[in-house]
Amino acid sequence: MLHANLIAGEWVEDGEVAPNINPSNTAEVVGEYARAGAEAVDAAVAAARAAQPAWAEASPQVRHDVLEAAGAAIMARKEELGRLLSREEGKTLAEGIGETIRAAQIFKFFAGEALRVRGEKLASVRPGVEVEIAREALGVVGLITPWNFPIAIPAWKIAPALCYGNAVVLKPADLTPGCAWELARTLDDAGLPKGVLSLVVGRGSTVGARLVEHPDVDAISFTGSVATGRGIAAKCAETHKKVQLEMGGKNPMVVLDDADLAVAVPACVNGAFFSTGQRCTASSRLIVTEGIHDAFVEKLTAAAAALKVGDALDPETQIGPVVDQSQLDQNLTYVALAGEEGCEVVGGERLERATEGFYQAPAVFLGADNAMRVSREEIFGPCASVIKVADFDEALAVANDTDFGLSSGICTTSLKHAAAFRRKAQAGMVMVNLPTAGVDYHVPFGGRKGSSYGPREQGSYAAEFYTTVKTAYIAP
Numbered sequence: 001m002l003h004a005n006l007i008a009g010e011w012v013e014d015g016e017v018a019p020n021i022n023p024s025n026t027a028e029v030v031g032e033y034a035r036a037g038a039e040a041v042d043a044a045v046a047a048a049r050a051a052q053p054a055w056a057e058a059s060p061q062v063r064h065d066v067l068e069a070a071g072a073a074i075m076a077r078k079e080e081l082g083r084l085l086s087r088e089e090g091k092t093l094a095e096g097i098g099e100t101i102r103a104a105q106i107f108k109f110f111a112g113e114a115l116r117v118r119g120e121k122l123a124s125v126r127p128g129v130e131v132e133i134a135r136e137a138l139g140v141v142g143l144i145t146p147w148n149f150p151i152a153i154p155a156w157k158i159a160p161a162l163c164y165g166n167a168v169v170l171k172p173a174d175l176t177p178g179c180a181w182e183l184a185r186t187l188d189d190a191g192l193p194k195g196v197l198s199l200v201v202g203r204g205s206t207v208g209a210r211l212v213e214h215p216d217v218d219a220i221s222f223t224g225s226v227a228t229g230r231g232i233a234a235k236c237a238e239t240h241k242k243v244q245l246e247m248g249g250k251n252p253m254v255v256l257d258d259a260d261l262a263v264a265v266p267a268c269v270n271g272a273f274f275s276t277g278q279r280c281t282a283s284s285r286l287i288v289t290e291g292i293h294d295a296f297v298e299k300l301t302a303a304a305a306a307l308k309v310g311d312a313l314d315p316e317t318q319i320g321p322v323v324d325q326s327q328l329d330q331n332l333t334y335v336a337l338a339g340e341e342g343c344e345v346v347g348g349e350r351l352e353r354a355t356e357g358f359y360q361a362p363a364v365f366l367g368a369d370n371a372m373r374v375s376r377e378e379i380f381g382p383c384a385s386v387i388k389v390a391d392f393d394e395a396l397a398v399a400n401d402t403d404f405g406l407s408s409g410i411c412t413t414s415l416k417h418a419a420a421f422r423r424k425a426q427a428g429m430v431m432v433n434l435p436t437a438g439v440d441y442h443v444p445f446g447g448r449k450g451s452s453y454g455p456r457e458q459g460s461y462a463a464e465f466y467t468t469v470k471t472a473y474i475a476p
């Protein structure tokens with residue numbers, strides 16, 4: 001079956017057809033997906049523009065019901081969709097199902113938010129005048145998403161966009177169109193009016209670029225790499241679009257002498273290697289004070305070596321394959337670089353399995369320092385630098401010495417150090433005795449410095465991006 005694009009309420013098969021390849025077994029085609037061109041964006045935007053006013057003016061109950069139905073439908077199919085996710089992206093089945101459940105929860109959360117859109121009423125400084133502040137939809141929103149969370153990230157952009165009355169054009173990563181296609185179909189089946197959501201699978205350089213420069217798109221929400229994000233922000237400034245960027249990370253996890261190793265080691269293994277390290281919140285710098293360093297390294301390297309790397313659908317597998325050949329090549333280049341920069345490299349080699357896939361052993365870079373490229377650049381693979389430091393003050397300074405600022409963690413039993421770290425970490429999210437990755441869906445998500453730009457995503461803070469405020473002055 002060819003998976004068509006949903007454009008202006010119709011399933012359109014035009015354009016080239018691209019196979020969706022399983023990274024656990026490159027001989028397996030997950031599905032065939034139509035790849036649209038820039039003209040499909042034009043049709044989708046025109047339909048969105050036409051459909052948006054009625055959607056925004058509909059009762060909140062209408063928006064609630066569509067979002068609630070979509071959430072329920074995704075939850076009911078969590079095993080099937082989780083399996084699809086694992087087959088197209090490579091994360092383990094447990095991770096794939098977990099991410100699918102998350103997507104369902106996000107739709108259900110924003111179904112509730114549709115009933116809770118608030119305004120404000122204040123006394124005017126002028127006698128006899130009333131002031132009211134109301135939130136209104138932006139209009140047409142373009143959503144551009146990466147491959148590493150193929151159902152959760154589209155969900156956490158689509159659900160608030162629709163909740164607040166916007167129309168949406170979604171351009172998912174071309175590596176993982178399957179989950180996005182299922183989301184579009186689910187919303188179509190849930191009764192979303194025609195044109196309110198279009199799905200345009202295609203290349204970033206054509207479909208993505210057209211969406212960003214389109215004069216009739218009011219806002220762009222993007223998640224992906226720093227380089228792409230920067231270019232998008234510049235284009236959005238030129239065309240007067242509101243823009244939100246979620247980009248990379250080089251997230252630190254500090255382990256202090258007083259840490260409980262039974263907490264710290266699993267938190268670091270999870271943060272650095274789960275989801276094959278392909279998380280923007282991955283712990284890629286493990287900053288360890290010297291008193292606990294050697295004991296930590298012994299346990300960490302043993303735990304990393306014991307992780308079972310294999311086919312995403314094998315129930316024994318803890319680490320699935322890397323997403324594709326170019327990401328694997330990039331990871332292996334960084335593993336070699338770590339050695340050239342003077343690290344002792346443990347693991348990181350390419351692995352053979354029963355099927356042809358992009359398998360890689362978790363890599364630990366021992367003896368790293370924070371100036372090395374492997375400690376400064378986002379690798380986006382199962383690789384972590386271990387950086388030895390003297391004490392808390394140095395650990396904090398190293399943690400903050402990065403171009404990024406998404407998530408920052410500390411393992412300690414000291415209330416004083418945990419409190420100081422929470423206050424002083426230059427990051428959007430701080431984790432104490434928890435992995436740097438793994439977040440809730442009803443609270444803000446995002447970072448500082450090179451990691452993010454614009455308002456936070458998720459939870460009720462999503463309204464900051466997906467609405468604009470109007471101040472009304474009334475003399476009755």
Ligand code: NAD
Nearest residue numbers: 145146147172173204208209224225228246247248249280
């Ligand atoms: P990417 O930047 O290559 O692509 C992201 C999306 O942008 C894709 O849909 C792509 O097709 C599109 N795109 C590419 N060029 C474009 C252009 N010129 N105009 C418009 N769109 C264009 O990123 P990726 O490789 O898919 O994802 C990996 C990156 O995503 C990593 O850097 C990771 O840290 C980041 N990420 C960040 C978060 C976060 O919330 N901070 C979450 C997940 C992933």
